[in-house]
Amino acid sequence: MQTMLKDATAIVGIGETVFxxxxxxxxxxxxxxxxxxxxxxxxxxxxxVDALSSYTMEETLEFExxxxxxxxxxxxxxxxxxxxxxxxxAVGHVAMAVATGVANVGVVWxxxxxxxxxxxxxxxxxxxxxxxxKYSRPWGLIRPVDEVAMFWRRYMHEYGATRDHLANVALxxxxxxxxxxxxxxxxxxxxxxxxxxxxxICEPLCLFDNCLESDGALAVVIVRAERAKxxxxxxxxxxxxxxxxxxxxxxxTNYHSANPLQGAAWAAARNLWRQADLRPQDVxxxxxxxAFTPLIPFCLEAYGFCGAGEGGAFTEHGAIELGGRLPINTxxxxxxxxxxxGMNLITEGVRQIRGTSTAQVPDADVCLVTSAYVVPTSAVLxxxx
Amino acid sequence: xxxxxxxxxxxxxLDAPYWEAAQRGELVxxxxxxxxxxxxxxxxxxPACQAFEHSWEPMSGEGRIWSFVVPHxxxxxxxxxxxxxxxxxxxxxxDTAIRMVGNLVTAADGQINAVDPATITIGTRVRVVFHRxxxxxxxxxxxxx
Numbered sequence: 095m096q097t098m099l100k101d102a103t104a105i106v107g108i109g110e111t112v113f114x115x116x117x118x119x120x121x122x123x124x125x126x127x128x129x130x131x132x133x134x135x136x137x138x139x140x141x142x143v144d145a146l147s148s149y150t151m152e153e154t155l156e157f158e159x160x161x162x163x164x165x166x167x168x169x170x171x172x173x174x175x176x177x178x179x180x181x182x183x184a185v186g187h188v189a190m191a192v193a194t195g196v197a198n199v200g201v202v203w204x205x206x207x208x209x210x211x212x213x214x215x216x217x218x219x220x221x222x223x224x225x226x227x228k229y230s231r232p233w234g235l236i237r238p239v240d241e242v243a244m245f246w247r248r249y250m251h252e253y254g255a256t257r258d259h260l261a262n263v264a265l266x267x268x269x270x271x272x273x274x275x276x277x278x279x280x281x282x283x284x285x286x287x288x289x290x291x292x293x294x295i296c297e298p299l300c301l302f303d304n305c306l307e308s309d310g311a312l313a314v315v316i317v318r319a320e321r322a323k324x325x326x327x328x329x330x331x332x333x334x335x336x337x338x339x340x341x342x343x344x345x346x347t348n349y350h351s352a353n354p355l356q357g358a359a360w361a362a363a364r365n366l367w368r369q370a371d372l373r374p375q376d377v378x379x380x381x382x383x384x385a386f387t388p389l390i391p392f393c394l395e396a397y398g399f400c401g402a403g404e405g406g407a408f409t410e411h412g413a414i415e416l417g418g419r420l421p422i423n424t425x426x427x428x429x430x431x432x433x434x435x436g437m438n439l440i441t442e443g444v445r446q447i448r449g450t451s452t453a454q455v456p457d458a459d460v461c462l463v464t465s466a467y468v469v470p471t472s473a474v475l476x477x478x479x
Numbered sequence: 480x481x482x483x484x485x486x487x488x489x490x491x492x493l494d495a496p497y498w499e500a501a502q503r504g505e506l507v508x509x510x511x512x513x514x515x516x517x518x519x520x521x522x523x524x525x526p527a528c529q530a531f532e533h534s535w536e537p538m539s540g541e542g543r544i545w546s547f548v549v550p551h552x553x554x555x556x557x558x559x560x561x562x563x564x565x566x567x568x569x570x571x572x573x574d575t576a577i578r579m580v581g582n583l584v585t586a587a588d589g590q591i592n593a594v595d596p597a598t599i600t601i602g603t604r605v606r607v608v609f610h611r612x613x614x615x616x617x618x619x620x621x622x623x624x
Contacts, residue, residue, distance in 0.1 A: 216555075217480050217555070218480075219481065220485065221483060222487070222488050223487055229487070229519075230566075230580040232486055233580050233591075235548070235550075235566045237550070237554075244546045244566070244568060245546070247546045247601070248601070251546070294549070296548050297550075297596065298548070349546075350520065350577075
C-alpha cells in the first residue's frame with residue numbers, strides 16, 4: 095500500500111561513544127558525544143535539529159540535550175515507553191514528524207550506564223508491588239531473564255526446540271562481534287562447549303543466553319528524502335515502521351493471552367508488512383533485539399522468516415551467520431557488542447545499508463531492525479534506494 | 480535491594496477480594512456479571528463485553544503446569560538464600576485460559592526449593608495450597624495432585 099511515510103525519510107547520521115564498563119562521563123555527557131558524532135557524520139549543524147525522541151527510561155532530558163548541543167527551537171519531542179521496545183519506535187516517531195513537515199531534522203538517542211550491578215532494574219524492586227507484577231514477583235519471578243525463560247521452556251515443550259538452537263544464536267552474535275573492534279567481545283571467541291558448560295542464570299537459560307551489561311550512548315539523525323541526498327553518507331531510507339501490542343498482551347509476563355508464544359512483535363510485524371512493498375524474503379540482513387537468545391527464534395517467526403514453531407530450526411546450519419540465509423546482529427548485538435537498549439542494532443542496520451559493517455552482508459539493500467520481543471515493541475525496515 | 484520477598488499490595492479495592500479469598504483458603508477468579516467471562520490478573524473492565532460489574536468465583540484449585548523455570552543467582556537476598564528454586568505457571572482445569580504464576584512445593588509452608596527441579600514436567604496435575612508469609616499476606620502455591 096502507499097503510505098505518506100514510505101521512503102520519505104532517511105537515517106543520514108549515526109554516532110556512538112565507546113562501549114565499556116564503568117565509563118567516567120555522565121549519561122548526559124555520553125549522550126552529547128553520541129549526538130554530536132551523529133550530526134558530524136551527517137554533516138548537519140546542531141542548530142538545525144528541531145525534533146528529538148528517546149525512551150521513557152532515558153534519564154537525559156530533551157532540554158538538557160538541546161541546551162548542551164546548542165540546538166535552537168525544538169518543535170517535536172517524544173518519548174516511547176516499555177524499555178527495550180522503544181528504540182525503533184523513537185525512530186518511527188521522528189520519521190513521522192519529519193515526513194509530515196512538523197519538523198525538519200530529528201535526532202534519536204539513548205545513553206545508558208548499565209554496567210553497575212546496582213543499576214539493574216530488577217534489583218530496585220519495591221517491597222510492595224502494586225502493578226501487574228504483583229502476580230509474579232512474590233513467587234520469585236523477579237528478573238527479565240526469569241520471565242523470558244518461562245516462555246522458552248514452554249516453547250521447547252510445544253515445538254521440540256533445544257539448547258543447541260540458543261547456542262546457535264549466542265555463537266552467531268559472538269562470531270560477528272569477533273570482527274568488530276567496537277564490540278566487548280572483539281577477538282574473544284565462544285565455543286559450543288563453553289556455552290553448554292556455562293552456569294545457569296535461570297534454567298533453561300545460561301549465562302551466554304543473557305546480554306552484556308555495558309555503558310555507552312548512540313544517536314541517529316533523520317531528515318526528509320530530498321535533504322538526505324545532499325548529506326555526507328548514503329541514506330538508509332525508512333521504508334516502513336510500526337509499533338506493536340497484541341490483544342490481551344501483558345508487559346513482560348505475557349502469560350495470560352490466548353497464545354503467549356505470539357507476543358507483541360506479531361502485531362508490529364503484521365502492520366510493518368502491511369505497509370511495505372517488500373516481503374520477508376527481500377530482507378538481506380536483520381538486527382533483532384537480543385537481550386536474551388530466545389528472542390531471536392521468537393522474532394524470526396513473528397516477522398515471517400519462518401512459520402510458528404520453526405524459529406529454533408531456522409538457526410541451524412549457519413543460517414543466521416554471515417554467509418547464511420539471514421545474517422543477524424552483525425555487530426555482535428546486545429549479546430556480544432554492547433547492551434544499550436537496542437540502539438546499537440539501529441546504527442548497525444544503517445551500516446549494513448551503507449556497506450560499512452565489520453561483518454558486511456553483500457548487497458544488503460534491505461535491513462530489518464526490531465526492538466524487544468516481550469514488551470510492547472516496534473520495528474523499522476531500512477533500505478537503500 | 481530489599482531484604483524480604485516483594486509482597487503484593489492487598490488493599491487495592493480492585494483486587495483485594497482475591498487476596499481476602501486466599502486468607503480463607505479459596506482461589507477465586509474475577510468473573511464478569513454481564514457475560515460470564517473470566518479474567519486474570521484482575522482489572523476493572525471486562526474485555527469481552529466492557530462491563531464493570533463482576534464477582535469473584537471460587538475455583539476448584541486444580542490445574543496443570545504450563546511452564547516452569549529454575550532461577551539461580553544473582554537474585555534478591557531472600558531468593559538467593561533458597562536458590563535454585565522453582566517458579567511455575569499453572570493453567571486452571573476449569574479454564575485453561577486462566578494461568579497463574581506460583582511455586583511448586585511439597586507442603587503449603589515448605590521451602591520453594593523442596594521439589595527436585597529434575598522431577599518437574601509440563602502437564603503435571605497440581606492443586607492449590609495457601610502459604611501465610613510476612614505481613615499476613617497469603618500466597619497461593621501448588622503441590623502435585
